[in-house]
Amino acid sequence: MTTVDMRYTGSALDRVEGLEKVTGRARYAFENFPADLVYAVPVQAAIARGEIRAVDVDAVLEHPGVIAAIWYGNAPRLVPSDNADLAVFQSRRVAYRGQYIAVVVAETYEEAKEAARLLRVEYAAEDHDVRLRADHPNMYRPEKVNPNYPTDTEHGDPDTALTVAPVLVDATYSTPAEHNNPMEPHATVAEWDGDALTLYDSTQGASGVRDTVAPLFGVPPANVRVISPHVGGGFGSKGGPSPYVIIAALAARHVGRPVKLAVTRQQMFAVTGYRTPTIQRVRLGANADGRLTAIVHDAFEQSSTITEFAEQTTTPTRIMYAAPHRRTTHRLVRLDVPTPSWMRAPGECPGMFALESAMDELAIACQIDPVELRIRNEPDADPESGLPFSSRNLVACLREGARRFGWADRDPAPGVRRRDRLLIGTGVAASTYPVYRRPSQATAQAHRDGRFTVRIAAADIGTGARTVLTQIAADTLRTSPDQVLVEIGDSALPAASLAGGSMGTASWGTAVVRACEALVEGLDRRDGDLPAAGMESSADTTEEIGAQRRLSRHAFGAQFAEVGVDTDTGETRVLRLLGVFAAGRIINPKTARSQFIGGMTMGLSMALFEESIMDLEFGDYLNRDLAQYHVAACADVRDIEALWVEEDDPHLNPMGTKGIGEIGIVGTAAAVANAVHHATGVRIRDLPIRLDKLMR
């Protein structure tokens, strides 16, 4: 099935829009200024649960520059949909603190901001419940987990197997709420022309935003155009339209002028999604030789009262290791909290922290090297579905990583290696991420001057997608990348799946290859004789992807960490981080390396720093700026390297690729936590690994 020749695919092409970006010419959503533009500043709920009694609209209308103040009481009605978060200003109810409940529109940003500050809102507050606990009486079993996995699975008799297992690990892990913090905060500019809406938005999927927004305003999708050529990071938080997009469109329609709305960094901690906190119990039963007999992984998570987002925390456990008896479950509780959503590797990332920490605990219990333990439990086929793996090179990653990292002579004894004030330790963990592919459309056009234009509503959120698609198109068209212009980031282009689930290259690349192949065929038929207008071919991959053979498709990897823990202070610093991945063919080693080490850096950040602190009294996330919500600084990332093993998998797509956007964050936190244990003898089961947890 891999059909693309490796000429430019596989080479380290510089980003095609690199010059535009570094010279500041690349235009982001906020940088659009249509004529007559006005500014919207939303108002956030100051209670966590209750009702809005009244909003004093008239008072702020007297302030200079103020054009409108909109809330439930005077908002236009939207067409009801199943997405309650997007039903902005359609109810008096407040579902969480920080929810957008009103918006002020003014001639300038400053005027809108000041009026929003002064807007008087009267509430009827009710008691709120914002604390996740595994024994919460309202825990329930959701119908499915994101995006469409079974909630629970069970094979064999795990309870009995655990009871009789010679070695048992039974541990509870927890991960905190974490917030995406892309460099570019969310922003949109909304402009109506009659019943046609243009949105300059920062999004991971222009087609998806169009299809979601249009019905809310009762217009056909063709009437909505979403323009998003450059996006400064998303990580999942720009995967679908958040409430701010609807507010901008609603406000623009209400005032009859284009409206700009920029979400502030502080607001992002309530209104653009986050990673649910998790509580996870992992039980591993094994023989004395480390061979697993039973794996049970139970996850407890939260969602808001208005939207069910059930994260797939235990799904990686379904495919990682062989064991005859196994069970995975998810339980959810609806609290008065903001709606969680996607954050880089939702599910796999927190889930693998728990599983891979437990595997380290099992290695210690069995006195087996943790690399060897994982190799010993390698399955022949997908352990739950029984399907063959399209390819699986976890063992190769573990072996290559161990060799590169210098793992061979590791003394397993914890707490014995000192370097000045530091205790030194090393840890390993496995990574995995599923291979998804979604239908997309693309066109390829040949021009008489020998150049080509390829069009697809893909999104480059900093990944290098535009560059990679250029390489794929060049090879398929048997030309060089400088002859190919790839147009993306606009819903007027052929519809495409979103930049999410690490499936961009696979999904869009397939459509681009098919469109280019059709064009080449047409050109060959005409012997290169082009009409004046050039020639265009198109492709839609719905059928091809629907007919795909059922196989278990996953990328794998191994992460190795070395840490130093200060014996005076408990400060943990990651001294070395190495990731080795098996993710099919790598189209561009330069952008791929950035994806891998970017994910690993975020994983390091998750291990040591990231934590959104829920304020129980007020019911909101408290530390909502980058001074208080810590992400890794440059000084925290000292020696980081990502490598990949050759993997030739014919069962994927014409390029032979697996996704690489998310796997880098999976397992990193466990590798660091395992290294901290090796350094200190202290097992940290609740992230992040803050110094007070290691203080003696």
Place this chain on the structure above:
Amino acid sequence: MRPFAYERATDVRSAVATLSERPDAVYLGGGTNLVDLMRLGVVSPEMLVDVTRVVDATIEESAGGGLLIGAGVRNGDLTADPLVRGRYPVLAQAVLSGASGQIRNMATVGGNLLQRTRCSYFQDTSKPCNKRRPGSGCPAREGDHRNLAILGHSSSCVATHPSDMAVALAALGAVVHVEGRHGPRTVPMPGLHRLPGDEPDRDTVLEPGDLITAVELPELPFATRSRYRKVRDRASFAFAVVSVAAALDVADGVVRDCRIALGGVAPVPWRAELAESALRGAAATAAEFGRAADIELAQARPLRDNGFKVPLARNVLVGVLTDLAEAR
């Protein structure tokens, strides 16, 4: 943001006169903290009086054998100054450990001393805070206070002072030069900052109109053996969880003199006077350092979630003093 007036001061006296008359006006230095607070709505001055062109921005040797540091000296220049680095390494290290290169290049010495707490509740205008809105309450006492005070706090405020530089200055016994309504005067560190008591909105003893013009470091020869160690949640660009500034004078294994201050533990840069007295004349050993730390920290009143700061401060204090005692 509310509209505000901006005025560039032409000389110190007229700046002081303007502020003395207008309680709604504030001085603007580098603006690295003030502008953030204005954006957040924590403060809303109606007038900013820019003093960066009128306060001195040089570092000179003082008549008393110390250094006179103009209040307009940028933090970045302070850390790079050879006299500061040579004679008072603790100060250079403290300033270098704070913020980022960009912020240090903007922030001034005077402004650094007057920066406000980074307590989450203080910075969130949707919540009560006695420091921001007197009498509204202190949610931090029962809420999130992991990184707040263990020393010197009151029932009305448990905030910490965020400055690293001020901790070093407190240890060194710096003297703050102030121009006020009634002319110039000096305020010795650490007396510039005040404990919250029942007036947590007042961070310092300064009166309306007071302008910090310089900071004077006393002659302190043994400060060449001084050090700042900062414990923080990430390797850079983070406020101290606990920090220690110390200078040590050791001869024949005995502590002749010392200066110690703690950061990240109190509403003020905390001069550890009890520890200092306990150490003068004592053997320069880890055991004695630990005893002195225990005497100082016996005053600590940790909150529900920040008790770890007591042993942490002890460890770091003993560690720094031990390093200094062993340094040659």
